[in-house]
Amino acid sequence: MDNTMRKPPRNRRKMQSVTMSDVAELANVSPSTVSLFLRKPEAVSAAASQAISRAIDKLNYVPNLMAGGLAAASSRAVSILVPSVRNAFFAETVSSMQTALKKQRLQLILGHTEYDEQEEEELVRMALSWAPAAIVLTGLSHSAATRRLLANVAIPVIEIWELGGPQIDAAIGFHHDQVGIAAAEHLIRQDRRNLLFLGARMHQDRRARQRCNGFLQAAKATGAAAKVVEHPDTASAEIGAMLLAEALRLHPEADGIACSNDHIALGVLFACERQKIAVPDRLAVIGFGDLSFSAACNPPLTTIRPSGDLIGREAARLIEEHLHGEKADAHRTIDTRFTLQHRRSS
Amino acid sequence: MDNTMRKPPRNRRKMQSVTMSDVAELANVSPSTVSLFLRKPEAVSAAASQAISRAIDKLNYVPNLMAGGLAAASSRAVSILVPSVRNAFFAETVSSMQTALKKQRLQLILGHTEYDEQEEEELVRMALSWAPAAIVLTGLSHSAATRRLLANVAIPVIEIWELGGPQIDAAIGFHHDQVGIAAAEHLIRQDRRNLLFLGARMHQDRRARQRCNGFLQAAKATGAAAKVVEHPDTASAEIGAMLLAEALRLHPEADGIACSNDHIALGVLFACERQKIAVPDRLAVIGFGDLSFSAACNPPLTTIRPSGDLIGREAARLIEEHLHGEKADAHRTIDTRFTLQHRRSS
């Protein structure tokens, strides 16, 4: 066989104008030194470091994370799957997590499940194709296939915004039934005995349902009456107002209302104002979320404030620890709790 | 030289349990056929297709996008950089874009600039390391280095939520000064002559400033008086209420108020209610955003509704076209416009 007769190499389009080798060449070191410098600058001599820095600047080198991730068998990406970032709760978590992860040069890959386990499963599959450094899911409820996909991965799997069920790996959040209990107990402390829970989209939003269940259970425990009125659509002030109208039609004796979140509660306050229903004298109102308007409305809304921000930061911390090799005990659970903001609506 | 004396291969930890070769082996075809099947199923014979499908299912194969991206010189990721996803406007765009991109199996990599060009520059650098299929930025204002980084990339660069300045490549959004003009003209049509603009965070939020400028300019053009009262913090109902109080102290003659967004306007409505200021009789109020509460509050808020959703969908469409090779004319501009929602606050 005649090797000298080999055809010339084929044409491949280049992906990147300037590669690590270019930097190495200009800096007069080997590529692996450049690589080392980029990952552990302190392990490289001052002279080499300087030459490399200069070369990087001069060439405007941007490392290729795909190549790096492929070689290192793990990428600088973290996948986060939430129902929707339109929901202020998850937006807060995503935002705070992002801020915390930036310090570790990790990037967030975002996915929206729309409260659909099938959708989530597909997204988990796509997420895994990125060989992410960690994967973050919302809630504890997933399809069997999702669980199977995640059962044996070597990276942290973090379930957020829900506590109190079997978890895949780590979980960070709080108990939503306790939120409902706290709301009911608060209203009962205000001498309300005819309680109402107004909920939106509870057939899909498991956690809203849990809050509702906790509420009913706590009411029953103290002998107070408690009813539920719900609407299938996404929570909004408009739906809150509609729910109040229907609720008062069905249960005119009600004197204390808890809402599945502050959007609903705001609508309730708007409707009360229009119908001259005195809050809190005639009707005490408590929400969930402590959203941006909740302290400013008329009257200021009593609400339960979750810890969306803290959830994001704790998730980032867990990922950081794992990255630094601290083999955290699996199945860790972090309860970020919630706080009752007592304002004038109750 | 004795090749038989070679050291054994080093130990490398495996990244992935099941690879394309495993699938190929089980399906009795070559890896490249599997690859082809995955990318262009119609180019593979029915028999092979079936065998491959079966093998994929059986092995639970998940393709490695890093390897794919590296080989193909471009990834299935789209970078999107927004000031913050906590802001409902950007959350909407991110969400709608994500939904649209999913059909093309593209994933969103999210970054928060926090209205900081320096931050944005760093994020653009990180974004490029992913060899994304496209990169989406907010606004038309960027650091010189950012422009330089993006000047020669081969992928679509899409600037969203702002029109009316020099753009890097494509731009999708609307003219914010026209929003301000529309607001002023609307108030003037309602016979208001002492106009006020209440703004939050306008030293950072360029687009809010543009709306303000358009407002002032239109007022001046018709001979109406127009003043600005602003607050440095992020918009919220609380700040809206504070701004109203200060505004009426400084300009008690005001009879028409435009707000930099609906959070501010909501706070204005709350404050008016507390102080028994009749809206719209004594004071007409117009906001911007048409947020979830705007149609439900007391009185329902007249506001200008942007097209955050459409922006996301159009961006996705542009990316899709590029992916399918349709060499769209560069420097494309898509005006998604806005609509005035006339309600009872004016």
Add this chain to the structure above:
DNA sequence: CTGAAAGCGCTAACAC
């Protein structure tokens, strides 16, 4: 329609 082969740009043993 299918397969062989040559990398994409980088990391991580390992040797020096």
Add this chain to the structure above:
DNA sequence: GTGTTAGCGCTTTCAG
């Protein structure tokens, strides 16, 4: 502290 080397898992010519 630095260089050599052998891939990571996939795509993409190109030949058959």
